[in-house]
Amino acid sequence: MLTIPPLRRRAALALLAGLSACGDPASRSPDRTDAAWHRAxxxxxxxxxxxxxxxxxxxxxxxxxxxxxxxxxxxxxxxxxxxxxxxxxxxxxxxxxxxxxxxxxxxxxxxxxxxxxxxxxxxxxxxxxxxxxxxxxxxxxxxxxxxxxxxxxxxxxxxxxxxxxxxxxxxxxxxxxxxxxxxxxxxxxxxxxxxxxxxxxxxxxxxxxxxxxxxxxTGDAGVQAGARRLGDFVVYKLLQGQPESAGGGACIPEWFDDAWRPLPTRAAGGYIDLGHQFEWSHLLNTGAVISPVYGQVAERVLAYALAAGYDDNDGGCGRRAFPDGGRVDMGKGWWQQAECLHALVVTARATGRNDLWRRYEQTLDLVRDQLVDAERGxxxxxxxxxxxxxxxxxxxxxxxxxxxxxxxxxxxxxx
CATH class of the missing domain: 1.50.10.10 (Glycosyltransferase)
Known part of the structure; x- marks a missing residue:
């Protein structure tokens, strides 16, 4: 029997998960939200x-x-x-x-x-x-x-x-x-x-x-105009498209100089907060009622977040990627997992994509097993x-x- 070393086995599992994810989007599923757990x-x-x-x-x-x-x-x-x-x-x-x-x-x-x-x-x-x-x-x-x-x-x-x-x-x-x-x-x-x-x-x-x-x-028109002003600033000024070789999609960097140019390197303080990419994804989906462009950008941001920071072996997302490359910080913080779940349930409901429901259920298992402290509420x-x-x-x-x-x-x- 062939024995695969642990590192190679993990890489092989990640590859299989990635291939599965590539094939899943065409497969649609009904709503698989675990409402009873969310309510409890x-x-x-x-x-x-x-x-x-x-x-x-x-x-x-x-x-x-x-x-x-x-x-x-x-x-x-x-x-x-x-x-x-x-x-x-x-x-x-x-x-x-x-x-x-x-x-x-x-x-x-x-x-x-x-x-x-x-x-x-x-x-x-x-x-x-x-x-x-x-x-x-x-x-x-x-x-x-x-x-x-x-x-x-x-x-x-x-x-x-x-x-x-x-x-x-x-x-x-x-x-x-x-x-x-x-x-x-x-x-x-x-x-x-x-x-x-x-x-x-x-x-x-x-x-x-x-x-x-x-x-x-409130339905206030001035408030709607303000939301459009900020949303357009993000999608037309801050959004950074990514090459297909890096997983495609687009990201919104965390830190900028005073002219809103992204800090270019890790050493200079530049990074992409992965939790915030998931957060932007569901917020832009919500904002699609103001501009249909926001829904399209939400898909690109989610694609980047999944490619750059989702753990297809164990579920959940990491913390940071860096504009000049290098190893992604895959430490799993509590609020990042909440935002990862939030984006997954919003987009899975909208699209029925089986690959997103699979990740939602996988990450929910991670949260229940390792984050929820039911004894202390x-x-x-x-x-x-x-x-x-x-x-x-x-x-x-x-x-x-x-x-x-x-x-x-x-x-x-x-x-």
Whole structure:
């Protein structure tokens, strides 16, 4: 009997998986979403966060170790507060559990009472535990999540206060964060004077997400135009086509200079975040209602992500690829797996492609086996699986990525 050495055997398995994937797209499957698992995991996550995070003043305690013991926080940060408002509001939309809507509303009340800058508009970056402004500069990334939280809460709760607050925030964002090239400054002073330096696509991505959600909730034409503005900036300015020899498709690099030119090498700080490619794929698919081009680009970005960073042997995706080549970082972090699943379920539902359903089921097995901590009602904060080798932190990851995944998986198609 011929014995194949382990490295050659792994390569042979990868080749067979790749050949199988090449043949599968023509094969269509019905929806294979495991709705029961998504619902159970959503309930576990949100009931755990509801039991531990709400403070008496309506804000949220966000830092816990894996045993849900409180880790001290010197300040409360906009992004984390907003992401939990979003998570509870989205959870209520799916479950109709009134407790989640109440927590989201109280969290939004705290955010609007303590983070809003009454002089220049927008939101402070952090406040003290007592709710006083601390870091008064403005971060585009945090503003994107504040906008997303208010949009989701208005969609769920239909309180005009949240719609109006979202539209005021969008007005401040338009005035303060957009640069002359169509992108966003990462950071501004309290008066929105921009901080110069390298740029990242990350706040652009989440602002696009927030504007899609706000337009869906309100139908506002100005919001739709803003989403189109950002989407076009990404697909016509940031998107980088890849040669067929490298798997084809297209990617969106992570870091750029101040003229939005990608940082060219790993040594210079340039990389392609693989989790963000999966994230862009499902967001652009959602944005196809604004421009059909976005759906076509979503397919190219997903093709790149699968070719560059998907593990066809064990499921799941890696963390980073690099513009100048070299070995891909295949460490499997927790949020990357959530975004990988999210993109796979969106595109598999739209196309019926059997190869995508196979990868969805394979990655779901990985998540259930290695990330879900059912005993504690959470996921493990993995930077690189497996946890038994020390690749996971002793902390609770916030539920934004998982709740976003579960909401999509549990919504009727087209909702």
């Amino acid at each position: 995991d959503l309930d576990r996550l949100l009931s755990s966060w509801l039991a531990h995070a709400p403070r008496l003043d309506g804000g949220f305690q966000l830092r816990f170790n894996r045993a849900w013991q409180v880790m001290p926080e010197a300040e409360l940060e906009l992004t984390g507060q907003a992401r939990l408002v979003f998570a509870f509001a989205a959870g209520h939309e799916i479950t109709q559990d009134a407790r989640y809507l109440a927590a989201a509303r109280r969290g939004a009340d705290f955010l609007l009472a303590h983070f809003v800058d009454p002089v220049h508009g927008g939101f402070f970056h952090t406040v003290t535990p007592e709710g006083r402004p601390r870091a008064t500069f403005k971060i585009a990334y945090g503003h994107a999540f504040a906008l997303l939280a208010l949009a989701q809460l208005y969609r769920t709760g239909k309180d005009a206060r949240h719609r109006d607050a979202a539209l005021r925030a969008w007005s401040a964002i338009q005035t303060g964060f957009f640069d002359g090239q169509g992108g966003l400054f990462n950071e501004c002073a309290a008066d929105f004077k921009p901080t110069r330096g390298v740029r990242t696509q990350n706040p652009v991505m989440h602002m696009f997400e927030a504007l899609l959600a706000l337009h869906q909730a 959470s996921w493990q904060a993995a930077d690189a699986l497996p946890c038994k080798r020390g690749g996971c932190k002793d902390e609770q990851p916030d539920p934004y990525h998982m709740v976003s995944l579960h909401r999509t998986a549990l919504q009727p198609r087209g909702a």
